[in-house]
Amino acid sequence: MSVIQSIRDKAAWIIIGAIALALIAFIVQDALQGGGRGLFSGNSTTLGKVNGTSIDLRDFEARYKMAEDNYRNQNYPVNDQLRSQIRESLWNEYVEDALMTDEYAKLGITISDKEVGDILYGDNPPQMLKQQFTDSTGRFNAAAAYQAIRSLKKGTPQYNSFWGEFVPALEKSRQREKFTALVGKSMYVPKWLLEKTNAENSQRAAISYVNVPYSSIPDSSITVSNEDVQDYINKHKDAYQQENGRTLIYVSFDASPTSADSAKIKDDIAKQKDALAAANTTAEIQTVMANSGSETPYFDGYVLSSHMQMGNADTLRKLADGQIIGPYQDGPNFTMAKMIGRRQMPDSVKCRHILIKIGDQQGQARTDSAAKKLIDSIQAAIAGGASFDSMVAKYSDDGGSKEKRGDLNPGEYEFNSLQFSNLSKEFAEVIFYGTPGEKKVVKVENQSYSGYHYIEVLSQKKVETAFKIAYISHAIVPTDETINTASGRASQFAAASRDTKQFDENATKEKLNKLQADVKESDFMIMGLGESREIIRWAFNDAKRGSVAEHAYQVGDKFVVPAVAGVSEKGTMSVEKARPLVEYKVRNEKKADNIVKKIGSASTLEAVAQATGQQVFNNDSISFGSTFIPNVGNELKVLGASFNKDYQSKISGPIKGEIGVFVIKVNNISAVPNPNFDVKAQQQAIQQQMGSMFGYRVMEIMKKSADIKDNRIKFF
Structure with missing residues (x-):
């Protein structure tokens, strides 16, 4: 076994x-x-x-x-x-x-x-x-x-x-x-801080406000220069740091299987139908599958109906013995199946055994005949009333089963049907194909050992119909002609594109879809392309900005020609790299300045609304503990100002927010008591949560500082 x-x-x-x-x-x-x-x-x-x-x-x-x-x-x-x-x-x-x-x-x-x-x-x-x-x-x-x-x-x-x-x-x-x-x-949350936080979070504010959205000013009226972008980056350097990176552009040439390729594979499998139909013994079936080059090995065993999870399982179960279906497409393969037979079989078994090995045992050579004689005498002794447990302890060469193991007595094992192929065939057939109470001696020869087993089937559970099916299967892959055609086109493109200008011109001429990706030197994949480590290594080790690869790289079912469109050194982003991230923020800052000028010295919300062409709105449900203002959004500056008591007697100054400039007037600040507040419970919960998070984050902090x-x- x-x-x-x-x-x-x-x-x-x-x-x-x-x-x-x-x-x-x-x-x-x-x-x-x-x-x-x-x-x-x-x-x-x-x-x-x-x-x-x-x-x-x-x-x-x-x-x-x-x-x-x-x-x-x-x-x-x-x-x-x-x-x-x-x-x-x-x-x-x-x-x-x-x-x-x-x-x-x-x-x-x-x-x-x-x-x-x-x-x-x-x-x-x-x-x-x-x-x-x-x-x-x-x-x-x-x-x-x-x-x-x-x-x-x-x-x-x-x-x-x-x-x-x-x-x-x-x-x-x-x-x-x-x-x-x-x-x-080491994390600690003081009681006073929780009490203060609870008191603040219980506050509610009602305000009136005017919002002048940035969208009210056309983008085309605002110019953002490189100097503006650089100035913004200088003020927010920590937010615009980058790793050593490359911006790649690439085109790909498809080498996936064509309809002709698929038809050929299907036809090749169909040619094996007569040979598979004529094969009846295990050896004959294995020969046919070997000759056909099947990618699915033959399992000379039965699979329970409940374990057949393939899409066409119902069709396979209805096949008569000897009947063949296919070729049919099964995922990425074409498959032909033959029903070999069916039988009743348990999903799980409990058995016990005694193993007598052939060969060197405890310093003495044991011959085949000596091992057979010993196992026969053990069988006779047990039949005559000898204790199975004592026979296991005295004779069995399966040391792992000599002691009681939980609910299993010496020599006992439990197996499920999925383990059938992991067991020695002779042993598996006795316990799964036999019946409860059956006792049998079998000889086993495998790479691990040779020897004789005395086996008793103790019990079987969940008996149902099981099927033995032979499959001839081939992956649907491109032919050499398809691969060579795609490879040739890619090589020609690479040879004709020696810089990014030629790359762009040739991609346009051939109507190829040009894609872009930003990669770091530690990356192994290119988003949308897949496993592309060789391309990334080329970009960092051998290429400069403007370089085009001298040859195509095969990635999956594509041949890819990459070029380096940009180089990013570790540190603060350049204006060019940061502009897409920064430009709208700078534009909004300039819009905010224009809006503030429009508001001027207006001292009431009505005057602000009249000066900017907007309306006065009311909001009576602003919660201090929230980060979201109903009908406004995530405007944290506005939220904070809503609880400033100074704005109960006068309007606020212009507040430059995320979506526009706000001016508010606080109408009321109240509190909603929290009767379920338990300072000790919150203290324990927050300390536990923070401690767990920080305990694991500290490792990443150490890496960053190293x-x-x-x-x-x-x-x-």
């Missing part, structure tokens, strides 16, 4: 979670996308520095390769997006390690061996362990997890992965929890 043995001998469950958790332990995930060229491009091996602490490329790439290999072993699609996520996760971990290691030491934040035990086997174990060692009642079996971890052998990849990556990641995570809790507990040099763009 391969799953049981892998828990004991190889601990495959550790590989599944160890590297993934190690990578994300400290991560604020950006979900970026990767790519890259040679691992050691250039002479330097310094990937970056954090406050003078170097991050070595070779160490980084060694850990990256281990992570990628583990994902590949788990059958994850190792594509550019996953590669970028791994690299981004690793980078964040290195940065935070460099920032926090000394801080933890100064604060005395350490993790003892006892704490490690609590992390692994306590009330809140890691999700990966919890999934693997939760019994049928939903309880975590800490004893089984402990035994499995103890079975790891020193020096093996599994041991090194667990104790070298997984556990250190858990320790770092616990250290961060302690740190954020420590910072969070001297971080990121050289990743040079390497990948």
